[in-house]
Amino acid sequence: MAYYIAGIDLGGTKIASALLDTELKVLKSEAVMTRVEAGPEGVVEQMAQEVQSLMAGIDKEALLGIGVACAGIIQPRTGKVLASPNLKWQGVPLGDMLSQRLGYPVYVNNDVNMAALGELHFGSARGAQQMVCVFVGTGIGSGIVINGHLYEGTCGLAGEAGHMTIEVNGPPCGCGNVGCWEALASGTGMARQARRAIERGEDSLLKELCGGDLDQLRVEMIAEADAKGDSLSQRLLIETGEYLGVGLANIANMLNPELIVLGGGVIRGVPKLFDLAEISMRRRAWKQASDCLRLVKARFGREAGVIGAAVLVKLAGQT
Amino acid sequence: MAYYIAGIDLGGTKIASALLDTELKVLKSEAVMTRVEAGPEGVVEQMAQEVQSLMAGIDKEALLGIGVACAGIIQPRTGKVLASPNLKWQGVPLGDMLSQRLGYPVYVNNDVNMAALGELHFGSARGAQQMVCVFVGTGIGSGIVINGHLYEGTCGLAGEAGHMTIEVNGPPCGCGNVGCWEALASGTGMARQARRAIERGEDSLLKELCGGDLDQLRVEMIAEADAKGDSLSQRLLIETGEYLGVGLANIANMLNPELIVLGGGVIRGVPKLFDLAEISMRRRAWKQASDCLRLVKARFGREAGVIGAAVLVKLAGQT
Numbered sequence: 157m158a159y160y161i162a163g164i165d166l167g168g169t170k171i172a173s174a175l176l177d178t179e180l181k182v183l184k185s186e187a188v189m190t191r192v193e194a195g196p197e198g199v200v201e202q203m204a205q206e207v208q209s210l211m212a213g214i215d216k217e218a219l220l221g222i223g224v225a226c227a228g229i230i231q232p233r234t235g236k237v238l239a240s241p242n243l244k245w246q247g248v249p250l251g252d253m254l255s256q257r258l259g260y261p262v263y264v265n266n267d268v269n270m271a272a273l274g275e276l277h278f279g280s281a282r283g284a285q286q287m288v289c290v291f292v293g294t295g296i297g298s299g300i301v302i303n304g305h306l307y308e309g310t311c312g313l314a315g316e317a318g319h320m321t322i323e324v325n326g327p328p329c330g331c332g333n334v335g336c337w338e339a340l341a342s343g344t345g346m347a348r349q350a351r352r353a354i355e356r357g358e359d360s361l362l363k364e365l366c367g368g369d370l371d372q373l374r375v376e377m378i379a380e381a382d383a384k385g386d387s388l389s390q391r392l393l394i395e396t397g398e399y400l401g402v403g404l405a406n407i408a409n410m411l412n413p414e415l416i417v418l419g420g421g422v423i424r425g426v427p428k429l430f431d432l433a434e435i436s437m438r439r440r441a442w443k444q445a446s447d448c449l450r451l452v453k454a455r456f457g458r459e460a461g462v463i464g465a466a467v468l469v470k471l472a473g474q475t
Numbered sequence: 476m477a478y479y480i481a482g483i484d485l486g487g488t489k490i491a492s493a494l495l496d497t498e499l500k501v502l503k504s505e506a507v508m509t510r511v512e513a514g515p516e517g518v519v520e521q522m523a524q525e526v527q528s529l530m531a532g533i534d535k536e537a538l539l540g541i542g543v544a545c546a547g548i549i550q551p552r553t554g555k556v557l558a559s560p561n562l563k564w565q566g567v568p569l570g571d572m573l574s575q576r577l578g579y580p581v582y583v584n585n586d587v588n589m590a591a592l593g594e595l596h597f598g599s600a601r602g603a604q605q606m607v608c609v610f611v612g613t614g615i616g617s618g619i620v621i622n623g624h625l626y627e628g629t630c631g632l633a634g635e636a637g638h639m640t641i642e643v644n645g646p647p648c649g650c651g652n653v654g655c656w657e658a659l660a661s662g663t664g665m666a667r668q669a670r671r672a673i674e675r676g677e678d679s680l681l682k683e684l685c686g687g688d689l690d691q692l693r694v695e696m697i698a699e700a701d702a703k704g705d706s707l708s709q710r711l712l713i714e715t716g717e718y719l720g721v722g723l724a725n726i727a728n729m730l731n732p733e734l735i736v737l738g739g740g741v742i743r744g745v746p747k748l749f750d751l752a753e754i755s756m757r758r759r760a761w762k763q764a765s766d767c768l769r770l771v772k773a774r775f776g777r778e779a780g781v782i783g784a785a786v787l788v789k790l791a792g793q794t
Contacts, residue, residue, distance in 0.1 A: 229763055239763070286629045300730075302621050309731025310605045311767040316728040319761060321721045324642050324659075333724075333759050340643075402640045405652075409635040410729065411619075412628025440652050442638060444548055444558070448630040 160214060161469045162207050162222045162260075165267060165461025168192060168242025171202055174462040175210040178220070178470065180278050182459060184210055196248045204257045220473055221261040222254065223465030225270035231312055235264040238312075263468040268315060269306055270464030271456065272299025275417050276306075277467050279455035286413040289454065290317060291420035292400065292429075295330075296338040300411070318342065322402045337406075341399035343375050343422045346392055350378070353388050360388035375425040382428070397429050401436020408441040408449050419454020479533060480788045481526050481541045481579075484586060484780025487511060487561025490521055493781040494529040497539070497789065499597050501778060503529055515567045523576045539792055540580040541573065542784030544589035550631055554583040557631075582787040587634060588625055589783030590775065591618025594736050595625075596786050598774035605732040608773065609636060610739035611719065611748075614649075615657040619730070637661070641721050656725075660718035662694050662741045665711055669697065672707050679707035694744035701747070716748050720755020727760040727768050738773020 158177065165172040167190065174185040186206060191198050203224070211219060228240025235251015237243070255262040265273075272289035275281040281289065287301040296318030300307040307314050318338035319331050326335025327348065339345055350362055351370045361381040366372040381389035404416060423430055430453060438446050456463055477496065484491040486509065493504035505525060510517050526541060547559025554570015556562070574581040584592075591608035594600040600608065606620040615637030619626040626633050637657035638650050645654025646667065658664055669681055670689045680700040685691040700708035723735060742749055753770050760768070775782055 298729075302626060307621060307730075309764075310733040311731060311763065313731040313761065313764045313767075314729070316731070316761055316764065319728045320639070320725040321759060322640055322643055324718070324721055326643075331761065399643065402643055406639040406725070407729075409638045410633070410726075411626075412630060412632040412635075414629040440640060442632065442635055442650065444630065445628075445632045445635065448632075 157215065157218055160219050161466040162210060162219060163462035163464075163466035163469075164203055164206065164222065164224045165465060166190070166199070166203065166224055166226045166243070167267070168227065168240075171199070171206060172458070172462055173203070173206040173210060174459070174466070176463070176466045180463055180466055180470065182462070185459070185462065186210065190243070192243055196245060196250070196253065199243070200250070200253045200257060203254055207258060219260055221263065221469040222258070223270070223468040224250065224254070224262060224264045225267040225461040225465040226250065226264055227267050229313060230264055230266045232263075232265045232308065235262060237264070261469075261472070263465075263472055265465075265468055266312070267461050267464075268297035269299045269308065270468060271419075271454075271460035272301060272417075272464070273306055273467045273471075274456055274460050274464035275419075275454055276301055278463065280417050280452045281415055284415045286411065287415040287417065288317075288407050288411060288413050289417040289419070290404065290407070291454070292342055292418070292423050293421040294343050296342050296403070296420075298407070317403060317407060320403060320406055322399065322406070337399070337403040341396055341403060345399070346375065346378060346396050346422070347373050349392055349395070350388065358388055361386040362389060375422050379426040379428070382426075393426065393428060393432060397432020398436045400429060400433035401438075401440060404433060404437035404451070405440035408437065408445045412445050412448070414448060414450065416449065416451050417454050418451060419456070419460070423453070424457055476534065476537055479538050480785040481529060481538060482781035482783070482785035482788075483522055483525065483541065483543045484784060485509070485518070485522065485543055485545045485562070486586070487546065487559075490518070490525060491777070491781055492522070492525040492529060493778070493785070495782070495785045499782055499785055499789065501781070504778070504781065505529065509562070511562055515564060515569070515572065518562070519569070519572045519576060522573055526577060538579055540582065540788040541577070542589070542787040543569065543573070543581060543583045544586040544780040544784040545569065545583055546586050548632060549583055549585045551582075551584045551627065554581060556583070580788075580791070582784075582791055584784075584787055585631070586780050586783075587616035588618045588627065589787060590738075590773075590779035591620060591736075591783070592625055592786045592790075593775055593779050593783035594738075594773055595620055596790075597782065599736050599771045600734055603734045605730065606734040606736065607636075607726050607730060607732050608736040608738065609723065609726070610773070611661055611737070611742050612740040613662050615661050615722070617726070636722060636726060639722060639725055641718065641725070656718070656722040660715055660722060664718070665694065665697060665715050665741070666692050668711055668714065669707065677707055680705040681708060694741050698745040698747070701745075712745065712747060712751060716751020717755045719748065719752035720757075720759060723752060723756035723770070724759035727756065727764045731764050731767070733767060733769065735768065735770050736773050737770060738775070738779070742772070743776055
């Protein structure tokens with residue numbers, strides 16, 4: 157009999173799910189908007205229906221388990237969501253709830269850790285022993301691999317690289333601190349800088365590209381304006397690349413990994429940032445740490461979460 | 476028969492050595508100035524004579540081995556000193572040289588890693604699984620423990636926490652980068668700030684305490700002036716405590732350890748900095764990471780190196 161794994165990427169905006177074979181090939185995938193307002197029971201019911209829809213026409217016994225990648229602070233051992241600001245959840249026993257609803261084993265972990273696991277086992281970091289995956293999107297998250305295994309820290313919180321302070325008196329961050337890496341080098345950071353410059357009266361193609369509404373500004377527009385010679389966009393990318401490199405150099409100096417995998421929506425949207433970040437990182441890191449470090453692009457894009465979630469089910473089956 | 480271990484702390488200024496029993500109690504200790512100008516052969520000869528002097532009257536067979544804690548970049552597996560700016564060494568096979576000279580097994584590792592090992596096995600961090608030791612002196616170094624074992628990184632360089640950038644456009648650091656943690660929060664950073672303020676004309680007790688020669692400024696003088704109400708010294712300590720906390724919060728957010736051990740000459744010289752650093756760290760770190768983290772003082776002071784070096788010999792005997 158052929159066996160299957162279900163992977164779910166649960167975020168505050170949407171629930172992406174996929175059915176994979178045991179080689180982690182995605183066979184079917186689907187996505188629905190998350191009904192955050194329906195509370196944990198409602199969202200678990202959405203997830204259950206997604207899995208049942210993916211399993212249509214497949215023997216119920218053939219599903220090995222369900223992996224859930226969830227934004228927030230997760231206790232992997234119990235499958236409990238300790239805190240997820242995007243879902244407005246605190247202390248939700250997600251693993252138990254979904255497992256009781258469907259009768260399959262359910263494994264829950266942080267979405268960034270899951271994406272790191274996916275890169276480690278099936279992506280750009282195969283075989284790496286000391287590795288850090290950095291994902292740059294609305295914020296910056298990272299997953300740390302030590303001696304070939306995911307390192308989760310004392311209470312599952314390791315890898316909050318986005319909240320390293322890189323500028324003591326820098327701009328405020330959503331976390332309550334100031335000068336965090338993600339306040340300076342994420343998509344949110346770039347958007348804030350762009351808005352500030354335009355509000356100060358600087359002329360830029362970006363105004364036109366976002367139809368005059370800076371709330372609609374997306375990172376792809378900055379890439380487009382940069383390609384057309386827009387000076388604000390060019391400056392934004394140089395500054396962001398510099399800031400990205402600062403945080404990467406901090407990781408290199410602190411953890412001396414053999415590999416850093418850089419991915420996420422901002423890097424996919426503006427491929428040039430990868431090179432700018434590498435130049436800055438290599439200039440700032442200890443030469444010896446830089447010499448034994450490779451910086452590579454993430455293999456997986458939007459599907460990183462569901463694939464990483466499925467890896468967790470597969471690894472659980474092996475132990 | 477009673478057995479012994481020799482521990483040597485090899486620095487650019489002095490060679491401290493000790494004879495310990497297998498419970499790591501220091502039985503005898505001595506120190507000589509390092510004759511850096513005599514080159515590796517000369518320094519190895521100094522170390523050999525130290526060991527022979529410690530072993531006077533003791534059966535040659537009773538020495539289990541020699542541990543050497545060395546400042547610089549070490550390859551622990553081979554006992555090679557890849558680079559030690561203080562000793563002006565590059566690629567020196569220190570372990571082999573000393574072992575051939577004396578006929579004992581020799582284990583070499585970085586001095587900060589050794590001090591972390593000492594705290595882990597016999598000091599303030601006994602039994603810790605996820606732990607970081609931070610030593611604040613002329614610079615800032617750290618040793619990382621993951622799952623109860625020293626984490627050395629891909630090429631033995633992990634723990635260069637002192638060279639995390641915490642201020643993108645901060646003051647220059649000896650490493651060639653700018654805004655490093657140790658450029659802002661170490662003894663060197665405090666001395667630079669004090670000098671700058673005094674050269675700008677600010678009045679301070681520090682001038683008197685160092686006999687008018689700012690090159691003689693020591694951290695204990697800042698503590699003394701602070702106790703007497705000197706406003707420059709008070710400000711220096713508040714700023715340094717703030718900067719120390721920034722780097723500690725970065726470590727907490729990145730590695731989510733259960734324990735950070737804080738030690739080194741600057742913390743011993745100005746005990747108040749420990750509390751100031753903790754306040755700053757707890758204000759800046761993620762609440763959840765802070766909640767599961769204890770910050771404690773290092774148990775060992777100047778003798779941390781020789782004790783850590785001896786731990787390495789003891790651990791080698793157990794495997």
